Amino acid sequence: xxxxxxxxxxMAATQFGVIADYLAIPEDVRxxxxxxxxxxxVSCPIHRDDxxxxxxxxxxxxxxxxxxxxKGGTRFAPxxxxxxxxxxxxWMSWKCALAGLPxxxxxxxxxxxPSALSNxxxxxxxxxxxxxxxxxxxxxxxxxxxxxxxxxxxxAWFMDTYSMYQGxxxxxxxxxxxxxxxxxxGRREATGRGVAYLxxxxxxxxxxxxxxxxxxxxxxxxVGSIAALELYNDGVKVIAVSDHTGALYRAAGLDIPDxxxxxxxxxxxxxxxxxxxxxxAEILTLPCDVVIPAARERVIDADVADRLRCRIVAExxxxxxxxxxxxxxxxxxxxxxxxxxxxxxxxxxxVSYFEWVQDLQQLFWEEEEVVRRQYQILDRAFDxxxxxxxxxxxxxxxxxxxxxxxxxRDAKHTRGLFP
Ligand code: GLU
Numbered sequence: 001x002x003x004x005x006x007x008x009x010x011m012a013a014t015q016f017g018v019i020a021d022y023l024a025i026p027e028d029v030r031x032x033x034x035x036x037x038x039x040x041x042v043s044c045p046i047h048r049d050d051x052x053x054x055x056x057x058x059x060x061x062x063x064x065x066x067x068x069x070x071k072g073g074t075r076f077a078p079x080x081x082x083x084x085x086x087x088x089x090x091w092m093s094w095k096c097a098l099a100g101l102p103x104x105x106x107x108x109x110x111x112x113x114p115s116a117l118s119n120x121x122x123x124x125x126x127x128x129x130x131x132x133x134x135x136x137x138x139x140x141x142x143x144x145x146x147x148x149x150x151x152x153x154x155x156a157w158f159m160d161t162y163s164m165y166q167g168x169x170x171x172x173x174x175x176x177x178x179x180x181x182x183x184x185x186g187r188r189e190a191t192g193r194g195v196a197y198l199x200x201x202x203x204x205x206x207x208x209x210x211x212x213x214x215x216x217x218x219x220x221x222x223v224g225s226i227a228a229l230e231l232y233n234d235g236v237k238v239i240a241v242s243d244h245t246g247a248l249y250r251a252a253g254l255d256i257p258d259x260x261x262x263x264x265x266x267x268x269x270x271x272x273x274x275x276x277x278x279x280x281a282e283i284l285t286l287p288c289d290v291v292i293p294a295a296r297e298r299v300i301d302a303d304v305a306d307r308l309r310c311r312i313v314a315e316x317x318x319x320x321x322x323x324x325x326x327x328x329x330x331x332x333x334x335x336x337x338x339x340x341x342x343x344x345x346x347x348x349x350x351v352s353y354f355e356w357v358q359d360l361q362q363l364f365w366e367e368e369e370v371v372r373r374q375y376q377i378l379d380r381a382f383d384x385x386x387x388x389x390x391x392x393x394x395x396x397x398x399x400x401x402x403x404x405x406x407x408x409r410d411a412k413h414t415r416g417l418f419p
Contacts, residue, residue: 006083042132060108070106073147080109094404172359175352184355186370192226194347211235219295247280293320315341
């Protein structure tokens with residue numbers, strides 16, 4: 001039992017156990033690599049619009065400092081607790097190490113339903129959270145970014161609150177900011193763009209025709225909607241999408257640009273069409289070429305994994321597949337190619353890294369350079385995963401995580417016990 005105990009941290013620990021066995025990491029070294037270096041819980045009081053005071057609980061978990069500052073998003077969601085945040089921080093570590101970024105993993109969040117807040121309340125909560133975090137973060141300590149329920153505007157409030165305290169602009173304290181406030185071109189699109197890029201790469205490797213292929217996308221936030229749009233622009237028929245309000249299905253392919261316009265105007269897919277509505281629980285198992293879970297953790301369990309009827313699973317979300325489902329997918333790996341989360345959605349943190357570098361240097365890149373360098377890093381990580389999976393005849397997730405874990409292990413071994 002630890003303060004992190006709960007289903008999501010158990011899942012991260014189980015996955016780590018598989019990798020540690022495969023890498024033959026001695027028992028006494030394992031907690032050193034898995035357990036977060038530090039975690040903080042804060043209370044964030046705000047004035048509600050009706051004049052009352054509400055207090056929200058916020059967290060930040062910094063997994064390790066072995067390779068540089070910690071890096072990771074901040075989530076505003078009702079499901080957030082310290083165990084989920086810790087698991088997400090651990091996954092960020094393997095993700096950053098696999099991409100070769102000079103970071104450890106972190107994650108933070110507030111247990112709140114952001115759709116129940118007015119814009120003023122959201123600003124007050126964002127600012128208060130960052131204010132509470134000031135002693136624990138810094139451009140060379142821990143750098144935040146967006147995640148579920150947060151966006152560029154929240155990052156701008158975080159940056160502004162930290163900067164007020166410092167008495168100067170410190171753009172490099174967070175990434176995922178609006179371009180007009182020190183952000184980088186290509187960050188908003190980066191995660192979805194990376195998901196689509198790797199999906200196309202696997203489709204080419206499997207000799208699947210891209211134009212006319214079919215895809216299902218679960219989640220229509222920043223990751224799902226951009227991935228769907230990129231694929232739509234390549235001629236892929238996105239036959240089903242869903243968000244927390246419901247799902248839509250159209251065998252001939254949905255009009256993704258139109259759906260994005262609707263979601264931007266109304267905040268969700270709700271109200272788009274009652275004719276196209278379908279059961280959200282069923283979309284992952286529709287027959288199609290590509291399934292993209294881009295919403296929450298643990299949506300593909302062993303039963304769903306058994307019933308998948310696709311060629312590629314491209315994990316846009318963090319932790320969408322349970323360890324039990326991994327056993328099924330490993331057995332089915334000749335039928336279904338898995339692009340594991342720590343690779344598939346790493347385009348976001350890769351471009352966050354570019355944003356941090358640009359802010360530190362005050363030298364800004366063209367979007368074309370951002371995208372070119374992003375794809376270069378994704379290709380390198382993908383190649384390393386495939387080579388490793390073939391060499392050791394292991395599942396893609398095992399290969400990808402092992403590369404990340406061993407980089408952290410080796411750096412810790414070389415440095416000592418501090419980080
Ligand atoms: N929240 C994103 C993730 O889970 C991005 C993190 C970042 O850019 O630092 O990868």
